[in-house]
Amino acid sequence: MSNKVFAKGLAAALAASVALVPLMASAGELVIESWRNDDIDIWNDKIIPAFNKVHPDIQVSFKPSAPTEYNATVNAKLAGGTAGDLITCRPFDASLELYKQGNLAALDDLKGMDNFSSVAKSAWQTDDGSVTFCLPMASVIHGFIYNKEAFEEAGVEVPTTREEFYAVLDKIKEEGSYAPMAMGTADQWEAATMGFQNIGPNYWKGEEGRKALIDGSAKFTDKPYVDTFAELASWSNYLPDGYEAISYPDAQNLFSLGRAAIYPAGSWDISLFNSQADFKFGAFPPPAAAGSDTCYISDHTDIALGLNAKSPNAAEAKVFLEWMTGSEFASLYSNALPGFFSLSNHKVEISDPVANEFVSWRQKCESTIRNSYQILSRGTPNLENELWNLSAQVINGTLSPEEAGKSAEAGLAKWYAPHQ
Structure with missing residues (x-):
């Protein structure tokens, strides 16, 4: 060579x-x-x-x-x-x-x-x-972030029960300086993620209810799910005017600009509010009904x-x-x-004090994850996407809680054997 x-x-x-x-x-x-x-x-x-x-x-x-x-x-x-x-x-x-x-x-x-x-x-x-x-x-935890100045001005305390939560919202609405709750339905996903999946675990008892949906022993037409949709429907009374056109970034801005008292939250929002809000804010878990023995959080x-x-x-x-x-x-x-x-x-x-507040709920509440994520969103229609749409429609008043439950269940029954 x-x-x-x-x-x-x-x-x-x-x-x-x-x-x-x-x-x-x-x-x-x-x-x-x-x-x-x-x-x-x-x-x-x-x-x-x-x-x-x-x-x-x-x-x-x-x-x-x-x-x-x-x-x-x-x-x-x-x-x-x-x-x-x-x-x-x-x-x-x-x-x-x-x-x-x-x-x-x-x-x-x-x-x-x-x-x-x-x-x-x-x-x-x-x-x-x-x-x-x-x-x-890592996980993210759902709950509510609140404007401490708004609470002081309205003379309300952090709610510990569902009844107190709505009394606080009513008082803030009556006082009139702030939108009681900053959320919209334009993007749909937050209606399910920070709405349905936030308050729902207290109705379906966290992991017990989530696993029952998977094995088919529970259905979306059952009382815990219809009741969750019913509570979600009541939120329309407390959202800003024109909430149907409010997007996720719009809602973030409303809260960080100090124009709303309560923000249905994922803990991932903490860093944004730390950088943008010029007021002190705190957090509280989704309140259960008075007399409930156990509270549940979405620790996803x-x-x-x-x-x-x-x-x-x-x-x-x-x-x-x-x-x-x-x-x-x-x-x-x-x-x-x-x-x-x-x-x-x-x-x-x-x-971080607010992050520390979120994670402290693990010590007093039972943790669960979003009930649409494991197994139940593999088919068509996709349950996760269905819940986005149904949750938004329930808040908008275009679908009743009972209709939403029937629709979610009918979607699962189309492809998932335990629900057929």
Whole structure:
């Protein structure tokens, strides 16, 4: 072989090897895929440096995608063998499908996995609960955020029962300086997420009712669900004028500008209000009826981290995941992102007072998750999307609570055997 031919061959081989470099991390270097592109500074400035203090030999890179593009991007990368070592997992079906396709490794034998309850792991398990394929990271909690100045001006106290809650709303409406509640129905999803799924667990008794829907022993035409829709319908008396045209960002602005007294909330709104509101605000859980023995909160599993089953760095990735099961990560993540709460059993001291109020409800109320997320939204019509529409229509007065219950049940019966 001539030197010229050898040189050309060597050059071609080097070019090919260079071309492959971006496709996989080198040994000991981990790449995290995520849709949380707003988290990049938190990972780079806090979480990864904390890990490297203990494991300086393992390099970690956080490489997020745009939230709306994440599922398609990760699926394409996994199919092409170019995905990172650690895959941020959405709850339930999207991640379950990745596991079924052989893209996520089982993590049941991961050291520290026993720091998470069965409810915490439920969003990232097979239907029978036999395999856990992502490490739970954080949940979001539903409740109500309130303007402390508005409450003082109206002379009302934080309600502890459902009856007190509506007495407060009536007093604020009568006083007239503030819209009693900031929410609209234009985007629909918040009517279900911060409405139906917020107040409903106190009616259907949290996990007991959620699991009964799955096994078919409960139906949406039953009293707990119709009563939830009925309470939701009453909210129209307290929402701003023209609420049918108010979007989610509009409602956020109404509250942060100090024009509403109460905001039906997800805890993820805390950071926004911290940055925008110039008044003090607090939070209270969805009130149960007077005399109720137990209160329930929607403590919804939101985000987890899984191991790419084909990662060349599985050993290092497991070291990182095991570190994430500990109390240091739980505290770092919960405090870096007020309103996103560690799903581990570790006691975490949260510095943000409103976030701390939200998470304190775990000590006095039973936690559950949104009842449309596990199994029940796999068919057509999709239950989650149905509840968006039905909840908005109930508030708008275009559908009665009984009609909403019948419609939700009829939708499930079209494809889900336990409801047929």
